[in-house]
Amino acid sequence: MAWFLFISVLSVVALAVSLLLKLRGGSPRGPGGPPPHLPALPIIGSLLSLRSADPPHLLFQRLQEKYGPTYSLMMGAHKVIVVNHHLHAKEVLLKKSKIFAGRARSVTTDLLTRGGKDIAFGDYSPTWRLHRKMVHGALCMFGEGSASIENIVCQESRALCSTVSEAASRGVPLDLSPELTRAVTNVVCSLCFSSSYDRDDPEFCSMLRYSQGIVDTVAKDSLVDLFPWLQIFPNADLRLLKECVAARDRLLHRKYEEHKADYSDQVQRDLLDALLRAKRSAENHNTAEAAGLSDDHLVMTVGDIFGAGVETTTTVLKWAVAYLIHYPQVQTRIQEELDGRLGLDRTPQLRDRGRLPYLEATIREVLRIRPVAPLLIPHVALADTSIGNFKVSKGDRVIVNLWSLHHDQQEWGNPDTFDPGRFLDEEGVSPVLPSPSYLPFGAGVRVCLGESLAKMELFLFLSWTLQRFSFSVPAGRPPPSLDGKFGVVLQPAKYEVHATPRPGWET
Ligand code: STR
Numbered sequence: 347m348a349w350f351l352f353i354s355v356l357s358v359v360a361l362a363v364s365l366l367l368k369l370r371g372g373s374p375r376g377p378g379g380p381p382p383h384l385p386a387l388p389i390i391g392s393l394l395s396l397r398s399a400d401p402p403h404l405l406f407q408r409l410q411e412k413y414g415p416t417y418s419l420m421m422g423a424h425k426v427i428v429v430n431h432h433l434h435a436k437e438v439l440l441k442k443s444k445i446f447a448g449r450a451r452s453v454t455t456d457l458l459t460r461g462g463k464d465i466a467f468g469d470y471s472p473t474w475r476l477h478r479k480m481v482h483g484a485l486c487m488f489g490e491g492s493a494s495i496e497n498i499v500c501q502e503s504r505a506l507c508s509t510v511s512e513a514a515s516r517g518v519p520l521d522l523s524p525e526l527t528r529a530v531t532n533v534v535c536s537l538c539f540s541s542s543y544d545r546d547d548p549e550f551c552s553m554l555r556y557s558q559g560i561v562d563t564v565a566k567d568s569l570v571d572l573f574p575w576l577q578i579f580p581n582a583d584l585r586l587l588k589e590c591v592a593a594r595d596r597l598l599h600r601k602y603e604e605h606k607a608d609y610s611d612q613v614q615r616d617l618l619d620a621l622l623r624a625k626r627s628a629e630n631h632n633t634a635e636a637a638g639l640s641d642d643h644l645v646m647t648v649g650d651i652f653g654a655g656v657e658t659t660t661t662v663l664k665w666a667v668a669y670l671i672h673y674p675q676v677q678t679r680i681q682e683e684l685d686g687r688l689g690l691d692r693t694p695q696l697r698d699r700g701r702l703p704y705l706e707a708t709i710r711e712v713l714r715i716r717p718v719a720p721l722l723i724p725h726v727a728l729a730d731t732s733i734g735n736f737k738v739s740k741g742d743r744v745i746v747n748l749w750s751l752h753h754d755q756q757e758w759g760n761p762d763t764f765d766p767g768r769f770l771d772e773e774g775v776s777p778v779l780p781s782p783s784y785l786p787f788g789a790g791v792r793v794c795l796g797e798s799l800a801k802m803e804l805f806l807f808l809s810w811t812l813q814r815f816s817f818s819v820p821a822g823r824p825p826p827s828l829d830g831k832f833g834v835v836l837q838p839a840k841y842e843v844h845a846t847p848r849p850g851w852e853t
């Protein structure tokens with residue numbers, strides 16, 4: 347409350363100053379100049395134009411009507427360019443990937459990552475590149491292609507199905523969220539630490555709690571991120587974030603120390619072993635990049651893999667089930683495809699992926715209509731450059747509004763309709779990409795590292811559960827809300843499902 351008052355007082359002061367200074371902005375600029383910009387005041391920047399009941403991705407999409415697809419605004423003292431069209435998005439992410447590879451520091455992400463020692467929020471540097479290469483290598487070794495990860499996902503799918511089956515037999519509505527989270531967490535746990543959790547494991551419960559706390563508070567462009575000096579005021583969000591990060595760090599440290607203690611060059615049990623080995627080998631080569639790579643870097647990386655691996659995949663699965671409940675005809679068509687291609691006597695495997703195009707198209711459509719990270723993570727220009735005809739200065743922040751790309755009327759015709767068919771060719775037999783305005787995993791030097799692992803998990807978890815169950819709204823309940831809750835990931839609101847075993851899978 348105190349800081350809210352403070353901000354209000356500041357707005358009034360800033361308003362007065364602006365009357366003297368003449369309002370900057372509000373007008374489009376010609377080619378070669380800066381992008382059109384929202385009005386901005388000293389100190390508070392464009393905050394007054396950004397007040398809205400809509401979440402940022404919708405507001406930024408709507409502002410295009412007035413300012414065009416690429417425009418800029420001031421967040422506090424920082425210039426932010428918002429990109430809403432795929433051509434400019436690809437210029438930023440692909441064509442000028444390295445120029446736009448920077449990251450801004452913020453109070454909340456600094457807390458989460460010890461000042462950017464991770465990959466997702468860490469700034470671009472030679473050490474960052476080496477670090478990312480190591481993680482990429484380790485993920486390739488243990489990710490897609492390794493039989494063990496398929497086995498782990500199938501084992502978790504089986505456990506998930508038995509929980510659903512139990513709820514179905516008792517006829518009670520089920521909140522799938524903790525069940526999906528546990529399944530996905532166990533995949534990441536096996537991958538990183540070769541361990542997994544039972545349903546009521548206290549460590550797992552604490553993990554659920556702190557992860558949600560972090561998602562609720564980190565990197566939301568909250569006021570303390572805009573005005574770091576606001577930290578001097580009591581702030582409930584910041585306190586929650588600190589507690590959650592401390593709980594996460596205790597767990598990560600314990601795992602890290604355990605792995606270091608039983609490390610051997612001969613056996614690589616999991617991703618953390620692979621990272622330890624890569625770090626040692628880089629150190630033996632004595633490069634400057636490797637010298638910058640501390641224990642903290644490895645711990646923060648595991649934190650990233652965990653956070654990214656769990657929150658994103660779980661969120662997509664929850665959206666998928668919510669949409670399938672709203673569109674039962676899509677659910678039925680997936681099930682007919684499963685019955686026709688697999689029969690009723692075996693469970694899905696990864697190699698069935700090519701034979702289930704409608705399921706593949708549905709996964710693509712879910713990732714389009716509800717992108718996990720609607721604004722990606724903001725990028726920073728590392729040098730003076732341009733986007734289209736617009737000048738961009740070193741240090742400018744760039745937000746790629748993936749939501750706008752995925753809901754572009756010109757590209758998708760009816761962007762708000764859930765229609766997996768748009769991702770199939772005319773015969774309806776093979777998956778296609780109907781528009782270039784589609785980047786669910788981002789692109790370029792910062793493209794998602796977990797893309798193939800995620801696709802594999804989405805395919806297996808959905809095919810296993812849909813083969814056995816039909817999901818619907820429990821009697822007397824409203825259908826799941828399709829509005830997301832905005833944050834680093836766009837999460838669906840909590841909902842419950844009614845699961846019915848399909849014919850042939852009653853036992
Ligand atoms: C989720 C909560 C947590 O415990 C740790 C992290 C750190 C990595 C974050 C993750 C978060 C949310 C999703 C992110 C991921 C890095 C890449 C991913 C932001 C905050 C996306 O870009 C979608």
